[in-house]
Amino acid sequence: xxxxxxxxxxxxxxxxxxxxxxxxxxxxxxxxxxxxxxxxxxxxxxxxxxxxxxxxxxxxxxxxxxxxxxxxxxxxxxxxxxxxxxxxxxxxxxxxxxxxxxxxxxxxxxxxxxxxxxxxxxxxxxxxxxxxxxxxxxxxxxx
Amino acid sequence: xxxxxxxxxxxxxxxxxxxxxxxxxxxxxxxxxxxxxxxxxxxxxxxxxxxxxxxxxxxxxxxxxxxxxxxxxxxxxxxxxxxxxxxxxxxxxxxxxxxxxxxxxxxxxxxxxxxxxxxxxxxxxx
Numbered sequence: 394x395x396x397x398x399x400x401x402x403x404x405x406x407x408x409x410x411x412x413x414x415x416x417x418x419x420x421x422x423x424x425x426x427x428x429x430x431x432x433x434x435x436x437x438x439x440x441x442x443x444x445x446x447x448x449x450x451x452x453x454x455x456x457x458x459x460x461x462x463x464x465x466x467x468x469x470x471x472x473x474x475x476x477x478x479x480x481x482x483x484x485x486x487x488x489x490x491x492x493x494x495x496x497x498x499x500x501x502x503x504x505x506x507x508x509x510x511x512x513x514x515x516x517x518x519x520x521x522x523x524x525x526x527x528x529x530x531x532x533x534x535x536x
Numbered sequence: 537x538x539x540x541x542x543x544x545x546x547x548x549x550x551x552x553x554x555x556x557x558x559x560x561x562x563x564x565x566x567x568x569x570x571x572x573x574x575x576x577x578x579x580x581x582x583x584x585x586x587x588x589x590x591x592x593x594x595x596x597x598x599x600x601x602x603x604x605x606x607x608x609x610x611x612x613x614x615x616x617x618x619x620x621x622x623x624x625x626x627x628x629x630x631x632x633x634x635x636x637x638x639x640x641x642x643x644x645x646x647x648x649x650x651x652x653x654x655x656x657x658x659x660x661x662x
Contacts, residue, residue: 445586448564450571453557453634454646457627458653464660486659493652496645 451503458497461490542613545605549622552602554629558637559595565638566591620661624654 447456465487471477567573567585574582586592609618631650635642642650 445560445564446570448561449567450569452640453561453638454631454640454642454650456561457557457630458649461627461653461657464657468660483660486656489652489656489659491656493649493656496652497649 455497455503458490458494462494465490538612542609542618545609545612546618546622546625548605549602549609549618550625550629552598552605553622553626554633556595556598556602557626557630558633559591559598561634561638563589563591563595616661620658623661624658627654627657 444456444460447459468479468483468487472479563586564570566589567582570582573585606618606622609622627650631642631647634640640646
């Protein structure tokens, strides 16, 4: 479960990083504006899809700190690929984010599903379509 | 006066993105584990369930509001104030909102994580 979490979070972060740094490049390299924008949109969609995917099996308060790893990756990319100066204050920021993600990764990914049957009445209509119900689905959720 | 405009826009961004995140998270909990749904009924079924979900639609709308208020805020204030302030306040707001509206058990571990990440984002983006 942790391997799967780590994997999807990492691809998550990578995709977010890609799309943020592309926004940088957009402004700078006007000549290649169009291809970059297209790639940026694809990456943005990919990030959104994996974000939605993570939200389908984990808490919001678990997924959000994990996505913030994207900021850390962005800073590292800026340092090593673009050779930007990363100030000590930013290193402190990187350390804080990493620490926060470490904190939340040590806990359970999903804490809320016990409440959901009563809290989300719209669910009842899904069961009629013959689609898997929340009970069926969440019983397979890694904890 | 400009500062007041900037901060109200920041508050609108934070509010809209918290609402958006909560609605999207709720939508995806209603859809269920995407891997499971995909395995049982195929990718198309996943897409139909996600796009057809009312909370998903509202969540995307809220995200759009957040994006356009970000544009407004950037026209009034410095990016070095707006971006970190909005991002870190969104983290804190989300922790509160997830506890209240999604009934997530935001324990001490997650509070510390939310505060650390909010602080880190503020430092990085600042």
